[in-house]
Amino acid sequence: MRKLTFAVACCVFSAMLLRDPVEARLGAQSSDALTAPYETRDPGQRQYVRQGCYQCHGLVGQGSILSGPSLSPLRIDSDAFRRYVRNPKGAMPPYTKRVLADADLDSIEAFIRSLPPGRPYKTIPALARVGSSSDHAAEPQLSPSGRAIYQRHCAACHGESREGGIAPSLIGAGRKRDVAAIAALLANPPRGMPKLSPQPLTNKDVEAVARFVADVR
């Protein structure tokens, strides 16, 4: 036993001697130390930080118009999520299995899905004032416009301006389908697209958003 301890001690000691002093110094500037102030104990969160997701999507998935979309709430299912992170289409860097193992990606996804949803802005007085149309000379809206429904329910996948993203572009969708056909598609969506009607979109909403999408401009 004592012999073994001694042997181990020797090994450790010689390893220390062998260690390249330059390497030892570089070790001081370790990537993990650099991101440590932003990490919590949650293993998914830690991966989310170390893999740099938070730099573009924010520590709580809030996103920014300048770096990456909000991931809170995540509006795509696990399949689409995995597909997207492995092979993103825009300015997001790809994450292969080599640099991000499936298990780690799963823990990142679990972390993202565990993020508390944003409070409704109307419960935050400062934001409620910004969002209230009466403050800003806008007339009250009876029902939300097709554009607004699109922004809320479709843009995450089809792009803010219908230019496409994780789902195909809808620019010129009206040439392929008329309003009724798009409404039908919403009721009976293709694989990879969530079912949004009759819930959360009412028939009226579906008609409005279909009209917006069909507009060929």
Added chain:
Amino acid sequence: MEDAKYLGRRSFIKASVLAGIATPTIPALAKRESTPAPSKVSPPGSAAATAENGAISEADDAPHLIHRPGSDFMVDLLKATDTRYVSAMAGSTFRGLHESIVNYGGNKAPELIVCVHEEISAGIAHGYAKVANKPMACLVHSTVGLLHASMAIYNAWCDRAPIMVIAGNGLDATKRRPGVEWVHSAQDLGALVREYIKYDDAPISLQHYAESYMRAHELSMTPPYEPVMIVADSELQEEEVDADIELRIPAPAPVSPPAAPPEAIDRAADILLAASAPLIVADRAARSQRGVELIVQLAEILGAPVIDRAGRLNMPTTHFLCQTSLQNTLIREADAIIGLELTDLWGTINSVPDVPGRPSRRVARPEAKVIGISTGYGYVRSVVQDAQRYFAADVAIAADAEASLPSLITAIDRKMSGAQREAVAAKKARLRSAYAEMRASDAAAAAIGWDASPISTARLSMEIWEQIKDLDWGLVSNHAFISSWPQRLWDFTKYHQYIGGEGGYGVGYGAPAAVGAALAHRDADRIAVAIQCDGDLMMLPGTLWTAAHHRIPLLMVMHNNRSWHQETMHLKRMAGRRDRDPHTWAVGTTITDPEIDFAKIAKGMGVYAEGPISKPAELKGALSRALAVVRSGQPALLDTLTQMR
């Protein structure tokens, strides 16, 4: 008095002798052929004093006094152009002018704003000009001082902001002391910055100086506004002006800005009237509150939404036609787009995503008609590439937007049919609801992460807004770094409430420009607020000292994300695309290990400070304490730890 000075010099020489330095007896000029040049720069001593002052003979009892130095006249010119401030870090090539500002001018209008780095001097002048709407002067030492200032001059040039740079220099080589004065002199000082100033001259007489100074001043304030530079020769500053020379201060003759010719206005009006979805995009279009009002008029008469690219404040964010957050959609839907003083018209119509191969594509509809009005059409430089990509507009007008808008609005009003007026009126309800939805969706986006720690940039912005909104305020920092939350959430209604950004994206602009802008706001009795990036403050932290020294009321709230955030994303993209180590992106892009304590830095410079504050609930109290300090006429800094963007 004169006796005392004389004695002072005598005892100085005595001290030199005691220190073992040979007492000079022969005038240096007389010996110039035979005296070997010293091999290295010697410390100031009696030899140098003699070379500088001429021979001091025991017999000559009267001190050589300069009663009417040329630099007094240079101060007269600063006063004649109503220059209220001169920022400077002391330098010997302008010691004459420095002394004249303080003593002859009484250090009042212009007052010396003391800086610890010339980049700060120029940055302060940059920020000041955008609020005061006139240039202040920035005094720099030859070569080294100008080189330090050059970064900030470049920003101001890209940003079309006027600065009067006055650079000391000693042109007469025979008057230079050996050593340092040579490396602090240039034969053509303007060459160091000529590609990014509008005009420079190195006058050789005071009258020449006066005329070039006036011309420079006017050029700087003729759109495009730009920095200009006058070299103040040391000899010219320091020598006695002959009693028989009569110096004249040339009368200022402000130049009216170039306005679009009638036929171009006609074509532009026709295009805009023929469109069903016209769009206005403005960047540095407004130069004053009048410019803002004109853009509102143009938008209203056309029923056209406005995208404010925010090089200046162009459009009140409270107006329903201010629809910047909808820009991606608006560009795609418009059938006529008018760009007003855009930095980049091509980039407005097209896009280049940051993906391998950088494929560019037109975003606007192929048949959309495009009009550009900009003084940029007539003003480009070749060395630095701020011209952006070539774009063939349907109507391109080399004129100042603000000066051209009245005739454009009149032409549209004259040509507009009754049916066209009705169509515009019919669009209003839809445009109003698009605006309301945009505000609501910005508010909803701001709510995500509202309670997060570190503090979200939306929360930070709104906590500040809640405390300043009933004051007379101005935001003096670039809001782009915090996801443009102020632009999306605050009520901007006046031109002076926002001044745009760096111009040249040169980091280090933020702190000094905020202090310069705050100086101008102070004169107008307004509270200046800056949301200050950590990377930027680390460039020129000495700016804080100037703010404290001059009691400049400025509320600085840190956007401390402990990184050069843009670069973290670039590194991540590079490593991701190369399928390499996914963790190393933080090396060289983050400012952690150790974390910087900005409150300590600020306190060390004499600025009231609190922090680090990472909990959003603590913001309100800290902000109100800091604001109280600012309202009492002092700067204050809050180090707030924030989310990335």
